[in-house]
Amino acid sequence: MTESSSADPQDRxxxxxxxxxxDIERRIDHRPTEFSASLSGLGAAELFTRGRSAVRxxxxxxxxxxxxxxxxxxxxxxxxxxPAARPLPEPATAAALDxxxxxxxxxxxxxxxxxxxxVANGGFGPGSGIIGIRDGWTxxxxxxxxxxxxxxxxxxxxxxxxxxxxxxxxxxxxxxxFGCVDASTAEGRIVDWDPDDLDxxxxxxxxxxxxxxxxxxxxxxxxxxxxxxxxxDESAALMAQAVATIPEVTRQHWASMTPEQRAGYGLPATGxxxxxxxxxxxxxxxxQG
Numbered sequence: 001m002t003e004s005s006s007a008d009p010q011d012r013x014x015x016x017x018x019x020x021x022x023d024i025e026r027r028i029d030h031r032p033t034e035f036s037a038s039l040s041g042l043g044a045a046e047l048f049t050r051g052r053s054a055v056r057x058x059x060x061x062x063x064x065x066x067x068x069x070x071x072x073x074x075x076x077x078x079x080x081x082x083p084a085a086r087p088l089p090e091p092a093t094a095a096a097l098d099x100x101x102x103x104x105x106x107x108x109x110x111x112x113x114x115x116x117x118x119v120a121n122g123g124f125g126p127g128s129g130i131i132g133i134r135d136g137w138t139x140x141x142x143x144x145x146x147x148x149x150x151x152x153x154x155x156x157x158x159x160x161x162x163x164x165x166x167x168x169x170x171x172x173x174x175x176x177x178f179g180c181v182d183a184s185t186a187e188g189r190i191v192d193w194d195p196d197d198l199d200x201x202x203x204x205x206x207x208x209x210x211x212x213x214x215x216x217x218x219x220x221x222x223x224x225x226x227x228x229x230x231x232x233d234e235s236a237a238l239m240a241q242a243v244a245t246i247p248e249v250t251r252q253h254w255a256s257m258t259p260e261q262r263a264g265y266g267l268p269a270t271g272x273x274x275x276x277x278x279x280x281x282x283x284x285x286x287x288q289g
Contacts (some may be wrong), residue, residue: 001187007182009219010111010114010187010219012118013111013219014115014118015066015224017115017119017124017125017226018118019117019152020124021088021119021120021123021124022109024088025130027088027123027124027125028123028125028126028127028128028129029126029127029128030127030128044045049189058237060071063088063239075184083113083276086123086193088120088123088124088137089121089122089123089132089135089136089137089282090119090120090121090134091117091118091119091120091121092116092121092133092135092136093117094117096111096121096133096134096135097116097117097133099134100133100134100145100146102146103146103181104146104149104169106169106183106184107168107183107186108169108181108183108188109181109183109186109187109218110186111188111218111219112170112171112181112188112218115130116133117137117247119137120136120137121131121133121135121137122136122138122145122171123136123137125222125225126172126179126222126225127139127172127174127179128172128173128174128175129172130171130172131143131144131145131148131170131171132144132145133145133146133175134146139173139182140173143173145169145170145171146270146273147168148171149169149170150169150219152164152178152193153219159207161203161204161207162179162198162204162205162206162207165182165211166184167182167183167184167185168180168181168183168184168193168211169181169182169183169193170180170193174192174194175197176190176195176196177192177193177194177196178190179191179192179214180190180193181218185217187212187216187217187218187219188217188218188219189213189216189217189218190213190214190215190217190218190221191212191213191214192212192214192287193210194210194212195210196210197209197210198210215229230243246281247281251273251284251286254272254273254276255286255287259262270287271287271288272287273286273287274287275287
C-alpha cells in the first residue's frame, strides 16, 4: 500500500514498526539463544547444579570417556547458536494501559501508548526490544515495565543520594543498563541509565553521571533504529567460536594415546582429531601421525 505524503508522521512510523515487528529476524537487535533462554530466571542453586554437571562432563572428556558427551556437546552448540523462539505479544488493551499508568504513577507518552495498543505489548525495537507492561514482553528475568519502575524507585535504599528521576520509565534492558523514556515530556525523550558509572566520586557518587540522553524523543529514537543497517549480534558469534575451540589439554590427551588405544574408541589411525571433533579440530597436524 502506498503511503500518502500527507499522512500523520506517527501513523507512518507505526506502519513501519508493524512491518518490522512482523519480521522475526529483525524485530529486535539481539535475540537470545535457546541456551541463554534456558538459563534465564534460574535460581543460584540450579545454576550451581548445572555448573557442577558441566565440570563432571569435562572431566569425563579429559579422561577419555566420550560416550554420549559428543552428542551432548553438539546439542549445546546447536542451542548456543539457535535463536530462541519467542512470539511477539498481542497488543495491550486500553484498560491494561490505564492500570499500568496507575501503578507507575505517570501518564505514558502518547506515542508509547500507541505502540503498545497498535503494534504489540513490547517485543520489538532496539536492543533486546521494548519491554511491555504486565502480561507483555519482559526482560530475560521476567520483569515488566511496572516491575522495573518499582525496583528503580527503591534505589534510595542502597544510597540515600540516589533518587530515581520522576517520570523516568525504564523500558529497554541493555544487559544491566537500561534505556528509559521520560514520561515527564510529551515527546518522550530517551535517556540511558548505566550503573557502571556509579563510581562513588562526587557529591552524589556518580549518580548524575549515570544518566545520558540518547534521543530528544521516542519518535527520533525509533526512526534512527528503523533507518540503521541491520545490527550484528557479536555475542552469538563469540559463543559459537568458544564452542568450536578445543582446549589444549583435551588435544594433548587424545594425541598422547597410541593408535591402538584410539582405535578402541572407533577412531581411525589418521584424521582421528577431525573424526572426533569435526571442524573444531582445525588444521592441527597431530591427528595425522
